[in-house]
Amino acid sequence: MKPETRQQEIIRVAAKLFKEKGYSAVTMRDLATAMDIKAASLYNHINSKQDILESIIISIAEQFTEGMSSVRESNATCIEKLKEIIALHVEVSSTNIYGMAALNHDWMHLEARLNYYKKLRSDYENDFRNILIEGIKAGEISDIKPDVMMFSILTTLRSLYLWIPKKEAIHLNELTNDLNEILIKGVIKQI
Amino acid sequence: MKPETRQQEIIRVAAKLFKEKGYSAVTMRDLATAMDIKAASLYNHINSKQDILESIIISIAEQFTEGMSSVRESNATCIEKLKEIIALHVEVSSTNIYGMAALNHDWMHLEARLNYYKKLRSDYENDFRNILIEGIKAGEISDIKPDVMMFSILTTLRSLYLWIPKKEAIHLNELTNDLNEILIKGVIKQI
DNA sequence: ACACTAAACTAACACTTGTTAGTTTGCTTG
């Protein structure tokens, strides 16, 4: 495991600040203070504030895209695919607790790569929707509007970063199992 | 129905801008431009940018608090109470589509009323959790960690503002019904 | 015609913003 470069350290600390106050409210002087240096010194390692946001968001978005392409190409049942998606979100969210906040709330401040981000996101949602549509056809899942189902599951998964404390892997597995139960079977007691 | 005051109009337009870019990224000059006046003129109607944020957030938070106190005091079953909470969120979200974004993402920029907001929110969550705990005791709902259930349902409900388009009441009822199904019974097809 | 008032305006303020230029510091390597 190579040690973190100074640049990676800055990006990591920035993500943490972005989570607390949002991209726009964090100044380069805030970031510098958190790094215990002066603002101008940051520019020895990064190109701009924008660039920091881009690295954070695009890197995570691509992890989701990659994960979804695995799920898409597996030939599991729809329910199993849903479980894989849930596991994907727990995995990516737990390894990017801070970055997920920027992904969810600050993507609109992307400039050069805004359209790229939007494409990744809409492709992801299309894949997700198609899985649900297949599941309905196959009689595996309820015949409710796929968009509403997707919205419901996806917003829960997208908010995981708020919820996942610093848990060890074992607790993350528990969380994954609980989410599988709740999102798939609901909260009502089965008879 | 009284016509909107100029102040209310400014707050409404501000909420819309806050939804698009977040509180910190919206300048008083942005807001003035959207109102088709100069920035200084805004101050004939409002005290500060902060005050605008406060009105938006606190007003909505209090609607939720009020709604929850109705639910808490009804003597319905747990599942029925859950349905009432879902209806509450659809109602409040659909009448505050723009303000909900500030509530969810910009509450940390509250200053004087930050602690008041936090108290309202944690009281709300406690009421919610207690309903789930009662439901588990009564054997109505699954014996999964109440916090995970609450998180799952609440994050979906809190994101409704992203989802609710300008639908008429009839479509909102459909949405409410679909959410009832999904959040309570899950997506799996019942046998 | 008059005073009153709501709501706009212009001009300016003190401060903060992201960023650049040029310089210094202190470690590592030949």
Added chain:
DNA sequence: CAAGCAAACTAACAAGTGTTAGTTTAGTGT
């Protein structure tokens, strides 16, 4: 010891920030 280099520094910039003070405008009721 000398050279090279990564990474810090100071100083400054132009533009943008929320907000205030004082003034003008246009419409209303007496």
